Amino acid sequence: MNGETILQAVGYFSTVLILISFLMTSVLKLRLVNLIGSAIFVVFAFLTKSYPTAIMNVGLCIINIYFIIRLLRSKRLTLMLPISLDSAYLRAFEDLYREDIRIYFPEFETESGLADTAYFVYYDMNPVGLTLGRGTEGGALELLLDYTIPKYRDASVGRFLYPHLLGEEGFTALECRKATPKHENYLQKVGFRREGDCYRLTK
Numbered sequence: 001m002n003g004e005t006i007l008q009a010v011g012y013f014s015t016v017l018i019l020i021s022f023l024m025t026s027v028l029k030l031r032l033v034n035l036i037g038s039a040i041f042v043v044f045a046f047l048t049k050s051y052p053t054a055i056m057n058v059g060l061c062i063i064n065i066y067f068i069i070r071l072l073r074s075k076r077l078t079l080m081l082p083i084s085l086d087s088a089y090l091r092a093f094e095d096l097y098r099e100d101i102r103i104y105f106p107e108f109e110t111e112s113g114l115a116d117t118a119y120f121v122y123y124d125m126n127p128v129g130l131t132l133g134r135g136t137e138g139g140a141l142e143l144l145l146d147y148t149i150p151k152y153r154d155a156s157v158g159r160f161l162y163p164h165l166l167g168e169e170g171f172t173a174l175e176c177r178k179a180t181p182k183h184e185n186y187l188q189k190v191g192f193r194r195e196g197d198c199y200r201l202t203k
Contacts, residue, residue, distance in 0.1 A: 007047060014040035025150035028071050035064035071156065078160045079122045085115060085132075093120075093130060101147050104183045108132075111144045111178075119165075121148075121157050128152040131161065139172035140200075141165060146176065146183075158190040166203050174201040 017037030024030040038060040045054035083090050094101065094112075101108055112132050121129035129152070132145035148157045165171050176187060177198040184199070192199040 007044065010040060011044045011048070014038075014044055026154045027151050028068065028154045028156070031064045031068045031071070035061055035068065038064065078157070079125070080119055080161055080164050081122065083118050083120050085118050087118075090118060090120075090130070093127060097147065097149060100150065101145070104180055105145050105147065106180070107178065108145045108147075115144050117141070119161070121161050123152060123157075129157045129161065131165075133174075135171075136175070139170075140175050141169075141171040141173075143174060143176045158186070162190065162201060166201070172202070175199070 014037045017033055017040065021030050021033035021037060024033065038057045041057040042054050042061065045051070045057060105111075114134055115132040116134045117132070119131045120127050121131070127149075129148040130145060131143065131147070133141040133143050136142055146158070162174060165174060174192075175198045176183075176192065179187060179199060187199045187201075190201075192201045194200075
């Protein structure tokens with residue numbers, strides 16, 4: 001394989017990465033993959049003396065880095081607010097994401113009736129997560145629904161939400177007794193530990 005062939009392969013590879021990035025639902029993953037593809041394209045463009053392409057992809061790298069930093073600093077941009085369980089807005093949110101919610105919480109339609117508290121998580125004042133729970137005798141909150149929309153499903157919402165529930169809201173622990181395999185992976189990722197028949201998170 002000669003140098004020109006390798007160079008062309010690099011160009012095609014970076015193009016494929018950029019295209020793949022636009023298929024990702026997570027904003028953070030999209031930005032990261034797009035950044036990698038754009039960075040490789042910068043090298044390819046300089047080696048082939050395609051300077052306008054190089055300049056464009058340098059700009060894309062800068063834009064991606066800016067938004068990645070902004071996402072990673074999301075605690076400053078995120079807000080948690082309680083919402084009434086009989087709120088029409090809450091019902092509209094559930095209806096909009098019902099099919100996706102069922103993938104992770106197949107029993108949420110029956111269990112949501114047991115909830116005594118609900119919280120929305122907002123990013124730039126856009127609702128990105130919904131948590132329904134009920135208090136236990138020991139002061140813990142049993143999570144009946146802990147849903148994040150696909151665009152922000154990279155664990156950052158949970159890392160913002162859970163300290164607030166354990167801090168400002170005063171719950172002694174967070175518990176999840178029913179979890180699909182996909183949700184179990186998420187719980188472990190954000191620090192929950194298996195204790196008996198449930199996953200549990202404390203301060």
